Amino acid sequence: MASIKNFPKEEYVLKGHAACPGCPITIALRTALKALGNDVTLIVPASCSAVVQSLVPKTSFNVPVLNIAFAASASAASGVAAALKRLGKKTIPVVWAGDGGSYDIGIQALSGALERREDFIYVCYNNQMYSNTGIQRSGATPYGAWTTTTWTGKKEMQKELAEIVMAHHIPYVATASIAYLDDLYEKMKKAKEMEGPRYIEIFSPCPPGWRFDMSKTVEIARLAVQTGSWVLYEAINGKIEFTSYSKMLLKGRERKPIEDWLRMQGRFRHLTEEDIKRIKEAIDEKWKYYMQIYNKD
Amino acid sequence: MMETAISYPTEGGMGKTGTWRIFRPVVDNSKCINCRICWVYCPDAAIKMLMDMPENEGKDIKGIEIDYDYCKGCGICANECPVKAIKMEREEK
Numbered sequence: 001m002a003s004i005k006n007f008p009k010e011e012y013v014l015k016g017h018a019a020c021p022g023c024p025i026t027i028a029l030r031t032a033l034k035a036l037g038n039d040v041t042l043i044v045p046a047s048c049s050a051v052v053q054s055l056v057p058k059t060s061f062n063v064p065v066l067n068i069a070f071a072a073s074a075s076a077a078s079g080v081a082a083a084l085k086r087l088g089k090k091t092i093p094v095v096w097a098g099d100g101g102s103y104d105i106g107i108q109a110l111s112g113a114l115e116r117r118e119d120f121i122y123v124c125y126n127n128q129m130y131s132n133t134g135i136q137r138s139g140a141t142p143y144g145a146w147t148t149t150t151w152t153g154k155k156e157m158q159k160e161l162a163e164i165v166m167a168h169h170i171p172y173v174a175t176a177s178i179a180y181l182d183d184l185y186e187k188m189k190k191a192k193e194m195e196g197p198r199y200i201e202i203f204s205p206c207p208p209g210w211r212f213d214m215s216k217t218v219e220i221a222r223l224a225v226q227t228g229s230w231v232l233y234e235a236i237n238g239k240i241e242f243t244s245y246s247k248m249l250l251k252g253r254e255r256k257p258i259e260d261w262l263r264m265q266g267r268f269r270h271l272t273e274e275d276i277k278r279i280k281e282a283i284d285e286k287w288k289y290y291m292q293i294y295n296k297d
Numbered sequence: 298m299m300e301t302a303i304s305y306p307t308e309g310g311m312g313k314t315g316t317w318r319i320f321r322p323v324v325d326n327s328k329c330i331n332c333r334i335c336w337v338y339c340p341d342a343a344i345k346m347l348m349d350m351p352e353n354e355g356k357d358i359k360g361i362e363i364d365y366d367y368c369k370g371c372g373i374c375a376n377e378c379p380v381k382a383i384k385m386e387r388e389e390k
Contacts, residue, residue: 004337009349011342015367016309019340021317022371026340054310062306181337207371215372215385218338 002186008034017060019052022214024178024204024221026052028125029061029096031181032202035188036121038063040094041080045073045106047098048132049125070105073097074113077120085119092192093120100130102201103139103161114168114197121191121198124161127206135209142229143282144275146211146267153270157282165199166235172198174234178205179222183244187234203230211266220264228255228283231290240294249287250295258283309367314341318370320385326360328382335361335374335383343368 012033019026025048033040042065044050050067053059068076073095080093097106102124110122129147130136137147137154140161144153166173171194176184184202191198205221207214224230225245232246242250249255258280262268271279326347336344343364347353350362363374375383 004333007333007337013342014306014308014310015342015364016311016314017341018311021340021369022373023340026342027338030340030342031337053304056302056304058307058310059304060306060308060310213372215376217340217371218373218377 002182002189004182004185007031007185008037010034010038012038012062014060014062016054017052018054019048020208020214022207022217023048023052024127024206024217025049025125027178027181027217028184028202028204031184032094032096032123032188033063035185036092036094036192039090040064040092041066041084043068043073043077043080043093043095045095045097045101046070046132047096047101048127049096049098051132070101071109073101073106074109074118074120074122077122078113078116078118081119095120095122097122097124098130098132099124099126099128099140099161100133100136100138102126103159107161107164110165111168114165114170114199117170117196119195119197121200123200123202125202125204126161127204127209128158129206129209131206131209143279144268144271146270147209153275162199162201166238168197169238170197170199171195171237172200172234174200175203175230175232176200177203177221177225177230177232179218179225180232180244183232187243190234190236205265209267211269212264216264220261223256223261223264226256227258227261228287229258229261231286242290242294250290255283255287313366314369315364315366318365318368318388320370320372321365321388322363322368322370322372322374322383323386324361324363325382325384328380329360330380330382331359332379334377334379338373338377340371340373341367341369344374 077093128140136149174187233242347360
């Protein structure tokens with residue numbers, strides 16, 4: 001098991017970038033690039049990450065980056081992968097996209113690339129809304145959450161992109177969180193050693209978008225896992241294994257009350273008792289299902 | 298043909314982002330246990346472990362150094378520190 005004490009000391013995200021204070025993207029990217037090394041090409045669609053790089057002619061990412069249109073990240077990665085193969089290079093194309101560019105706008109290109117068995121890693125950092133354009137709802141926004149386009153709270157449940165991706169039967173699918181960086185590091189390392197399409201989704205709480213204090217980014221990400229609202233697992237060739245804290249939950253450790261997590265975020269401030277009950281029921285239902293299917297040994 | 302805009306890696310792409318800070322993390326290195334938690338969670342890569350510095354190689358040294366030129370003062374380090382060695386103090390300008 002990887003430990004943060006053994007992480008490489010090299011930094012591929014340079015100081016003085018354009019991210020907001022307390023941004024989860026750079027926490028995730030720092031660790032991801034520590035695991036992958038610098039022999040990668042990042043493909044970044046329209047997203048906060050395109051802005052975080054800072055302004056031309058300077059960039060804060062110390063690896064090659066291809067900035068591309070919103071819907072085109074996975075198709076661009078397919079092209080980059082083909083070019084690298086033709087040149088005989090071992091460089092890994094890595095898509096670094098947000099949930100808007102993955103769940104909604106980029107899903108067609110993503111599904112196509114997965115089905116074609118393109119050789120690349122797709123990373124979706126999920127902050128459950130379009131933060132770069134000003135906090136609009138996305139397919140990943142959870143039930144009840146305030147955004148600027150759902151200002152009385154979202155009325156629908158979010159979809160599960162990792163499960164949609166798994167339906168493509170690709171070699172590696174994993175979910176991670178910025179609070180469990182040793183787990184994220186390990187998953188990145190595993191993905192690096194594999195071939196074919198690989199998908200990793202990273203849970204990333206956004207301080208301005210979710211309306212919480214910027215010092216609580218990691219705490220909220222951790223509570224999301226401990227309350228069972230976000231689940232850490234990996235699927236190697238379709239075989240699902242829970243990892244890290246979620247594995248302990250699966251083995252019977254009690255989940256923390258979801259109210260603790262909801263109360264920390266301004267986007268859930270307006271929730272009624274009934275809304276909270278509905279969220280709770282959805283999580284209970286989800287875990288009941290997991291217990292039946294995955295808690296075998 | 299139109300030329301493509303190309304950027305090159307530079308520290309301080311947005312200038313000295315330390316000027317964004319409202320609260321400043323102040324560390325008491327005598328409490329530090331070298332757990333690396335603040336180092337790994339810092340979104341700005343502005344924390345350096347003293348033991349990683351070449352001049353401290355081989356020494357039994359505990360503590361961190363914060364780069365105030367670029368630290369944006371988010372306070373994640375102070376919030377996550379398991380021994381409460383980092384405190385946030387209001388910047389006076």
